[in-house]
Amino acid sequence: VLVSRLIKPESDLYGQLSDWSKNLDNFMNWKPLHWFGNWCMAISGFNIIKGQENRYVYWDWNSGSIFIYSIIILVTVYTILSVRHPATPKKIKNIKSLFYFILTGSMVLLLGSIGLQFSMEVIKNFVPYLLFYISVWLVFSIELIEKDDKSISIAGSSPRILNLVFSTLLIFVGSIIGFHFDDPVASTVSTVYLPFLIVALIMPVHVRHLQRARIYGVFIPAVFLAVRFPWFLIPLWALFFLLRLYHYFRFNIVYPTFGVDYD
DSSP states (O other): OHHHHHSOTTSHHHHHHHHHHGGGHHHHTTOGGGHHHHHHHHHHHHHHHHHHHOTTOOSOGGGOOHHHHHHHHHHHHHHHHHHHSTTSOSSOOSHHHHHHHHHHHHHHHHHHHOSTTOOGGGGGGHHHHHHHHHHHHHHHTSOEEEOTTSOEEEOTTSOHHHHHHHHHHHHHHHHHHHHHTTOHHHHHHHHHHHHHHHHHHHSTTOHHHHHHHHHHHHHHHHHHHHHHOGGGHHHHHHHHHHHHHHHHHHHSOOOSOSOOOOO
């Protein structure tokens, strides 16, 4: 990143900023990395309503409102409270945890889609987005472990093949349903993401493919939603670069990142 080129770890300024970054430790306890996914789900619900008004909505700065901004804040607060609760499932491990994520995804979609144009018929349009949400959670449920040399590997006990198979099937079905509903975002997001899963499924022992499936499972929907609603880039960029700055000055690493480990 540019900051890492301008402010080297051996500089006095880096030391000062490193000390200051410790003030954000409590903020990191709120698990801000989890915010991206639920933000995307809330905006997906909003997108369903706006897409029914105008299928060709594109780069619409005027689409934002106090209501949808309030929903994003509400979803953020819910995410903070839920991820910090010890009883909250952190991965899909069984039927109970699967139902939890289905319920959570449906609830966040519903919050984003509430408005004057909402009707019970809209709920059927949740399906491709919910399938994508569960698919990505299945990928994140494959456990990665960090070795002593800071490299990443896949935990031997993690059911990666089963998770990747179900994840790929869900994305494939979601893509078809998105086309059937004439939803350009749902169909395109699923179609673009599908190759990442197929590659990870063909070569499951290589952690880099699984890392890409994780990264782009969040990045792809965020980008396509931002193409319709560019104001969504503001919280996305703000949180992304805040996290990168924090990790660089706190731990001298660039994270979050699009880089992967070449095993």
